[in-house]
Amino acid sequence: MRAAESGDPIMGQLVRAYGPEAAVEIIRSGTCPEEFADRAVTADGREVAKDQLDRRIHSWRTRLTQADPEADLAFGDKAGARLIIPGDSEWPTQLDALGDTVPVGLWVLGSADLRFSCLRSVAVVGARAATAYGVHIAADFGAELSDAGWTVVSGGAYGIDGAAHRGALAGGTSTVAVLACGVDISYPTGHTNLFAAIREQGVLVSECPPGVHPTRGRFLIRNRLIAALSRGTVVIEAALRSGALNTVSHALSLGRHVAAVPGPVTSEVSTGCHRLIREGRAICVTRYEEVIELVGDLGEDLAPELRGPVVPLDSLSEESRRVLDAVPARTGKGPATIAVAAGVDLNTVLSCLGSLAAAGFVERTTAGWRIRRARASRPR
Amino acid sequence: MRAAESGDPIMGQLVRAYGPEAAVEIIRSGTCPEEFADRAVTADGREVAKDQLDRRIHSWRTRLTQADPEADLAFGDKAGARLIIPGDSEWPTQLDALGDTVPVGLWVLGSADLRFSCLRSVAVVGARAATAYGVHIAADFGAELSDAGWTVVSGGAYGIDGAAHRGALAGGTSTVAVLACGVDISYPTGHTNLFAAIREQGVLVSECPPGVHPTRGRFLIRNRLIAALSRGTVVIEAALRSGALNTVSHALSLGRHVAAVPGPVTSEVSTGCHRLIREGRAICVTRYEEVIELVGDLGEDLAPELRGPVVPLDSLSEESRRVLDAVPARTGKGPATIAVAAGVDLNTVLSCLGSLAAAGFVERTTAGWRIRRARASRPR
Numbered sequence: 163m164r165a166a167e168s169g170d171p172i173m174g175q176l177v178r179a180y181g182p183e184a185a186v187e188i189i190r191s192g193t194c195p196e197e198f199a200d201r202a203v204t205a206d207g208r209e210v211a212k213d214q215l216d217r218r219i220h221s222w223r224t225r226l227t228q229a230d231p232e233a234d235l236a237f238g239d240k241a242g243a244r245l246i247i248p249g250d251s252e253w254p255t256q257l258d259a260l261g262d263t264v265p266v267g268l269w270v271l272g273s274a275d276l277r278f279s280c281l282r283s284v285a286v287v288g289a290r291a292a293t294a295y296g297v298h299i300a301a302d303f304g305a306e307l308s309d310a311g312w313t314v315v316s317g318g319a320y321g322i323d324g325a326a327h328r329g330a331l332a333g334g335t336s337t338v339a340v341l342a343c344g345v346d347i348s349y350p351t352g353h354t355n356l357f358a359a360i361r362e363q364g365v366l367v368s369e370c371p372p373g374v375h376p377t378r379g380r381f382l383i384r385n386r387l388i389a390a391l392s393r394g395t396v397v398i399e400a401a402l403r404s405g406a407l408n409t410v411s412h413a414l415s416l417g418r419h420v421a422a423v424p425g426p427v428t429s430e431v432s433t434g435c436h437r438l439i440r441e442g443r444a445i446c447v448t449r450y451e452e453v454i455e456l457v458g459d460l461g462e463d464l465a466p467e468l469r470g471p472v473v474p475l476d477s478l479s480e481e482s483r484r485v486l487d488a489v490p491a492r493t494g495k496g497p498a499t500i501a502v503a504a505g506v507d508l509n510t511v512l513s514c515l516g517s518l519a520a521a522g523f524v525e526r527t528t529a530g531w532r533i534r535r536a537r538a539s540r541p542r
Numbered sequence: 543m544r545a546a547e548s549g550d551p552i553m554g555q556l557v558r559a560y561g562p563e564a565a566v567e568i569i570r571s572g573t574c575p576e577e578f579a580d581r582a583v584t585a586d587g588r589e590v591a592k593d594q595l596d597r598r599i600h601s602w603r604t605r606l607t608q609a610d611p612e613a614d615l616a617f618g619d620k621a622g623a624r625l626i627i628p629g630d631s632e633w634p635t636q637l638d639a640l641g642d643t644v645p646v647g648l649w650v651l652g653s654a655d656l657r658f659s660c661l662r663s664v665a666v667v668g669a670r671a672a673t674a675y676g677v678h679i680a681a682d683f684g685a686e687l688s689d690a691g692w693t694v695v696s697g698g699a700y701g702i703d704g705a706a707h708r709g710a711l712a713g714g715t716s717t718v719a720v721l722a723c724g725v726d727i728s729y730p731t732g733h734t735n736l737f738a739a740i741r742e743q744g745v746l747v748s749e750c751p752p753g754v755h756p757t758r759g760r761f762l763i764r765n766r767l768i769a770a771l772s773r774g775t776v777v778i779e780a781a782l783r784s785g786a787l788n789t790v791s792h793a794l795s796l797g798r799h800v801a802a803v804p805g806p807v808t809s810e811v812s813t814g815c816h817r818l819i820r821e822g823r824a825i826c827v828t829r830y831e832e833v834i835e836l837v838g839d840l841g842e843d844l845a846p847e848l849r850g851p852v853v854p855l856d857s858l859s860e861e862s863r864r865v866l867d868a869v870p871a872r873t874g875k876g877p878a879t880i881a882v883a884a885g886v887d888l889n890t891v892l893s894c895l896g897s898l899a900a901a902g903f904v905e906r907t908t909a910g911w912r913i914r915r916a917r918a919s920r921p922r
Contacts, residue, residue: 170885217886217890218886218887221881221882221885222885224882295806295808299808377867378863378867380867402849424806424807424812424816424826426806427803427804427828427829432804433848439819439826440825440826440828440832445820446816447820448813449807452820468782468813484547484759488757501601502601505545505547505550505601505602505605506598507598507600507601
């Protein structure tokens with residue numbers, strides 16, 4: 163964990179090939195086995211030159227000599243954090259999907275069980291510079307998803323992330339904040355109280371050892387964990403160059419669901435969401451039920467259908483509607499006149515007028531039929 | 543036009559089978575030819591019983607005896623309206639797509655040529671009870687489409703329709719209002735001035751003869767003309783039961799393009815738009831260029847790609863970015879320390895620091911390398 167930067171695919175390949183302990187020995191020896199050099203590839207599958215590989219192993223060795231694992235464990239212990247590794251009962255197995263970039267281990271701090279929390283989980287991510295609209299939606303989605311038993315995974319940042327975590331804390335379910343720094347560090351500092359609350363009801367997670375500060379690169383690398391820990395990612399407000407879109411790329415490449423919440427087209431921080439929807443990379447969602455329908459179990463977690471108000475007019479036959487259209491509003495008219503206006507024959511008009519009167523749409527006056535004035539009063 | 547209600551598919555079949563003049567003779571005779579009775583079908587393709595057909599022809603005959611075509615023509619003439627029929631040079635041939643519900647004729651009032659106006663045209667429709675947001679977008683889209691030489695077709699109603707027409711009038715191009723009443727009637731009356739302006743720069747169109755008032759049924763029937771006259775329909779704000787969605791259904795069944803503008807998910811009048819997008823029935827559009835890309839000519843009317851601001855950081859290699867992340871902000875540090883923090887070897891750090899300094903990201907102090915304070919000043 164100290165030797166390479168998180169998510170280094172070459173380190174991942176070394177650990178997968180030899181196991182973590184032998185990998186450490188190889189790094190200490192400073193020379194890369196020939197057989198490994200032949201098959202090491204970059205994240206995009208290109209071969210790695212032997213001298214490049216040697217340089218990288220050399221730099222890992224330098225970092226390793228300065229690392230103090232015992233001190234890290236003691237420091238983590240003091241902070242109340244626990245270190246989990248693949249195979250542990252708390253290890254979330256969906257991380258295996260990350261392949262070469264599976265973390266070597268994770269530092270976890272909080273009362274909830276990480277693996278259990280992530281069984282039914284949704285990532286809710288978005289802009290730090292969110293609008294009041296976005297914050298409102300994120301808090302609502304967070305609370306509603308949590309109420310429905312879904313864990314909200316996010317990055318603990320200002321804006322959408324923070325609002326989603328806060329909403330989730332208001333519901334009864336765990337929430338997971340994946341940090342780009344040690345779990346003992348409150349970054350941003352304005353979220354110190356939020357992180358304390360997450361430790362109570364959920365968990366803070368990081369692949370950085372305690373005490374490590376965030377860097378720009380670590381935020382991007384961290385995003386793959388947010389995507390991999392959850393069944394799907396929902397973006398609420400993202401500008402065209404938002405980090406949330408980086409999380410979306412990870413989710414898509416992992417084959418996870420992606421949803422985006424639309425907003426006013428005049429809002430810059432909805433541009434990224436609209437583009438994802440336009441390009442078919444994200445499903446348009448407007449309610450938390452639609453999120454659950456997307457990430458939930460087939461046929462079990464369907465969103466209730468939206469319906470407009472049912473207007474009695476809808477229940478009318480086409481002929482009755484045409485007759486109703488032809489009935490005058492004020493001075494009554496006879497059925498024959500109405501029949502001509504409606505373009506139907508007299509018998510049809512008489513039967514339609516009867517049922518329209520019964521339904522309270524029209525009334526008969528001495529002058530003839532007309533639209534009934536007050537729906538509440540009885541026909542005269 | 544006076545005998546049947548507009549859009550009656552049986553009348554359409556009669557006129558298609560025998561031509562309009564023979565159709566009038568058949569209606570006057572009151573008996574339906576056997577051969578026609580055998581093949582008359584409803585809008586959804588079901589057979590029509592002979593007695594039902596006779597009743598319908600009988601009601602048409604009654605209306606026909608009360609019609610006064612000469613008076614209609616004289617009245618239209620007085621109002622300045624012209625009657626166009628299929629085959630006329632002003633007839634918009636894209637109406638042929640309507641099949642059995644092609645209008646028998648259209649009343650047109652205004653300075654523009656209907657056929658020419660509709661060659662490059664987009665329907666912009668939506669809620670009458672629009673929000674300030676929707677009205678703003680409709681006016682913007684209307685003006686921008688018009689500026690780009692596209693005719694805006696709409697229904698002349700309050701809300702989105704009116705705003706789209708007004709926007710279009712601000713541009714230089716014709717706009718077409720398809721009415722559910724005679725072209726001489728200002729409905730809604732609050733749009734009297736708007737209709738006057740449309741007559742100046744565009745056209746008012748209706749299949750109702752002058753003097754005919756709107757009914758609920760006529761609005762729905764009218765919607766098929768809005769869809770058929772344009773290459774595509776854009777919905778800006780529509781509740782779940784909006785009439786605009788009826789226009790969309792017509793556009794889809796005619797194989798025309800459909801687009802919808804998203805809005806806040808908290809806005810009831812955006813619900814219909816979001817549902818269309820979610821269900822894949824409409825493309826999500828956020829700018830008028832995207833509308834033109836949809837309805838315009840393949841490869842010619844592409845929307846310019848949206849780009850976020852280009853940050854110089856993006857041009858950095860992965861290694862340079864890691865080195866930059868490892869450079870301290872205040873007290874300078876030596877290349878060896880930075881190499882360990884960045885996880886790269888010393889040679890790489892030295893070359894990266896050189897280019898980072900050249901690009902103005904870092905600076906060298908007596909204590910070592912650090913982040914350059916003011917990007918505007920020269921490195922010390």
